[in-house]
Amino acid sequence: MSHVTSAVRTPLVTGGKTYADVTEDISRQVEGKPTREWTIAFTIAVVVLIYGAACVFWTWWEGLGVWGLNKTVGWAWDITNFVWWVGIGHAGTLISAILLLFRQKWRTAVNRAAEAMTIFAVICAASFILMHMGRPWLALWALPLPNTFGSLWVNFKSPLVWDVFAISTYFTVSLVFWYMGLLPDLATIRDRARSKVSRYIYGAFSLGWNGSAKTWARYEYISLILAGLSTPLVLSVHTIVSFDFATSVIPGWHTTIFPPYFVAGAIFSGFAMVQNLVLIIRVVFKLEDYITVEHIESMNKVITLTGSIVGVAYLTEFFIAWYSGVEFESYAFINRATGPYWWAYAAMMTCNVISPQLFWSRAIRRSVVWTFTLSVIVNIGMWFERFVIIVTSLHRDYLPSSWAMFHPTLFDISDYIFSFGLFFTLFLLFSKFLPVVNMAEVKTVIKSSSEKLPASVSGVAKGERVTSPTFNKNID
Amino acid sequence: MSDVHSNSKFLVGIYDDDDVVLQAVKDVRKAGVKIHEVYSPFPIHGLDVALGHPRTKLGIAAFLFGLTGTLTAISLTFYTEGYDWPMIVGGKDSYSPIIYIPIFFELTVLFSALGMVATFLLSNGLGPTVKPLMYDLRTTDNKFAMTIDMSKNDIGEGDIESILKRSGAAEVNIKQF
Numbered sequence: 001m002s003h004v005t006s007a008v009r010t011p012l013v014t015g016g017k018t019y020a021d022v023t024e025d026i027s028r029q030v031e032g033k034p035t036r037e038w039t040i041a042f043t044i045a046v047v048v049l050i051y052g053a054a055c056v057f058w059t060w061w062e063g064l065g066v067w068g069l070n071k072t073v074g075w076a077w078d079i080t081n082f083v084w085w086v087g088i089g090h091a092g093t094l095i096s097a098i099l100l101l102f103r104q105k106w107r108t109a110v111n112r113a114a115e116a117m118t119i120f121a122v123i124c125a126a127s128f129i130l131m132h133m134g135r136p137w138l139a140l141w142a143l144p145l146p147n148t149f150g151s152l153w154v155n156f157k158s159p160l161v162w163d164v165f166a167i168s169t170y171f172t173v174s175l176v177f178w179y180m181g182l183l184p185d186l187a188t189i190r191d192r193a194r195s196k197v198s199r200y201i202y203g204a205f206s207l208g209w210n211g212s213a214k215t216w217a218r219y220e221y222i223s224l225i226l227a228g229l230s231t232p233l234v235l236s237v238h239t240i241v242s243f244d245f246a247t248s249v250i251p252g253w254h255t256t257i258f259p260p261y262f263v264a265g266a267i268f269s270g271f272a273m274v275q276n277l278v279l280i281i282r283v284v285f286k287l288e289d290y291i292t293v294e295h296i297e298s299m300n301k302v303i304t305l306t307g308s309i310v311g312v313a314y315l316t317e318f319f320i321a322w323y324s325g326v327e328f329e330s331y332a333f334i335n336r337a338t339g340p341y342w343w344a345y346a347a348m349m350t351c352n353v354i355s356p357q358l359f360w361s362r363a364i365r366r367s368v369v370w371t372f373t374l375s376v377i378v379n380i381g382m383w384f385e386r387f388v389i390i391v392t393s394l395h396r397d398y399l400p401s402s403w404a405m406f407h408p409t410l411f412d413i414s415d416y417i418f419s420f421g422l423f424f425t426l427f428l429l430f431s432k433f434l435p436v437v438n439m440a441e442v443k444t445v446i447k448s449s450s451e452k453l454p455a456s457v458s459g460v461a462k463g464e465r466v467t468s469p470t471f472n473k474n475i476d
Numbered sequence: 477m478s479d480v481h482s483n484s485k486f487l488v489g490i491y492d493d494d495d496v497v498l499q500a501v502k503d504v505r506k507a508g509v510k511i512h513e514v515y516s517p518f519p520i521h522g523l524d525v526a527l528g529h530p531r532t533k534l535g536i537a538a539f540l541f542g543l544t545g546t547l548t549a550i551s552l553t554f555y556t557e558g559y560d561w562p563m564i565v566g567g568k569d570s571y572s573p574i575i576y577i578p579i580f581f582e583l584t585v586l587f588s589a590l591g592m593v594a595t596f597l598l599s600n601g602l603g604p605t606v607k608p609l610m611y612d613l614r615t616t617d618n619k620f621a622m623t624i625d626m627s628k629n630d631i632g633e634g635d636i637e638s639i640l641k642r643s644g645a646a647e648v649n650i651k652q653f
Contacts, residue, residue, distance in 0.1 A: 019618035153556035157565045162578040169586040188616040208606025213514040215600045217524035218532045222596050229585050443518040
């Protein structure tokens with residue numbers, strides 16, 4: 001089988017890396033002692049997590065009254081944060097599943113970190129479900145179990161129950177997909193391990209992987225099928241999250257474009273979060289040769305596309321609110337843009353619609369500083385989007401005597417901070433103890449997409465492609 | 477994992493390149509040597525075909541597990557909402573399959589994915605307590621190993637070694653289990 005390198009394609013792996021270099025560069029941070037930066041970051045994350053956990057505990061102990069909710073706005077930051085985190089959790093599976101089906105090879109360098117991010121983001125999202133249940137020990141009531149009061153079951157017609165199924169399936173399948181991808185790399189680390197303890201631990205988690213041709217063939221096959229299953233799954237998750245709103249009769253929620261609009265927004269914010277994490281990883285772990293400006297640019301293109309879809313959705317909503325002739329609907333949208341929460345609406349419009357359009361400029365798209373800044377802005381904007389949809393639709397009830405405002409309390413804010421502590425604690429643990437780049441997959445693109453250094457720089461063997469195997473073809 | 481008997485003697489040809497090992501598999505087989513297996517740090521397309529491994533049936537497993545999931549979802553929703561405690565919510569029929577499509581879909585995907593992965597692990601003999609038979613530790617890094625089970629071959633050791641060398645093997649080692 002021959003690998004053909006296109007002359008016009010820019011390389012995915014720079015620096016003329018060999019297979020051994022890939023192993024060495026990526027295993028290094030797993031095998032070495034934690035760096036000072038990592039230790040500082042981890043300490044901060046854990047402190048934030050402990051503070052947040054204490055606040056979450058108090059929220060449960062005292063009751064949801066510690067939040068700024070009132071009779072009119074009965075659903076605010078808790079569900080905003082939930083939708084925001086679930087949305088962020090869409091990029092990982094999109095990268096690993098949809099881009100696998102589309103044979104986008106650049107995914108190989110970023111899929112591991114993005115999938116890890118997905119799993120941790122879904123965990124954060126789930127923590128808000130548990131939080132806003134108020135009595136988390138009754139969470140199992142959401143499952144279809146025969147209950148003790150008779151044979152009343154969960155209401156399968158409710159999108160909230162669909163959500164239970166969608167989120168738990170998504171979490172499980174993403175975790176399995178991620179773990180399957182980790183097996184070969186865990187085996188690599190097991191076989192390099194010097195200490196008995198790490199050989200034992202990585203050995204157990206690598207499940208006895210030995211890289212035989214038969215295993216690889218089956219592995220490739222299940223990866224493809226998992227990708228095929230995950231592709232509709234990832235689209236279904238935010239579709240179902242959007243049903244939580246769209247199946248209600250609240251003006252501003254009762255909209256048929258919610259599913260595609262939410263999915264686009266989810267991918268948009270997810271990629272922005274991947275950018276933030278990956279830009280830090282590549283500098284801290286010195287992986288600039290693997291996660292190149294090409295990768296960053298590709299992801300920025302996805303951000304521009306999905307950001308534009310979101311922009312079109314905003315405008316469509318507005319148009320339909322007027323065109324439908326439903327006065328409650330029109331009022332809800334005019335109130336969003338010009339009412340007391342106009343600033344949230346303006347923040348959403350600026351961050352989500354205008355800022356990603358800057359990526360039409362090649363220089364901005366390829367700039368690390370711009371990418372990082374705009375990605376943060378996009379995620380701020382996407383948080384405001386959910387806040388605008390949820391709070392502005394609720395705070396003006398049908399009866400003006402019920403109109404109210406929502407003011408977050410310390411516990412609204414602290415419970416949100418908790419999720420950051422949780423997310424970064426998990427992500428930092430991942431980045432220390434597991435290879436952040438999929439070594440086996442990067443090795444598969446080395447020949448076709450690696451930068452060839454001139455022989456004078458690299459020596460003949462390094463990064464060179466073996467064009468004519470040096471053996472006699474007529475063995476007998 | 478393949479059938480490895482105790483006291484089996486293996487010749488292990490170590491290759492440096494995936495294209496070389498793929499061609500070598502074809503050549504070594506043509507020379508009449510029975511190859512036990514090839515170990516590589518990453519998947520090599522076409523290697524399983526070159527080795528003559530049968531096509532995997534994991535797709536059938538995935539389908540059957542998925543079907544189980546769909547049927548589970550149908551029975552679950554039908555039993556609870558249509559038979560055991562019918563409820564009319566939002567003016568919808570107590571059992572209208574359309575409204576349960578999200579449940580059908582999610583359980584199909586869940587069963588299919590978990591069932592297929594479990595089948596994959598079982599069929600490859602993978603598990604947390606499994607000690608892999610590594611013919612060469614470098615095959616999870618940058619080397620490719622072709623293993624020849626001597627008990628399954630009639631050709632002499634020296635001849636096989638020279639066939640492996642001629643096919644591009646950088647070194648040929650002996651491994652005994």
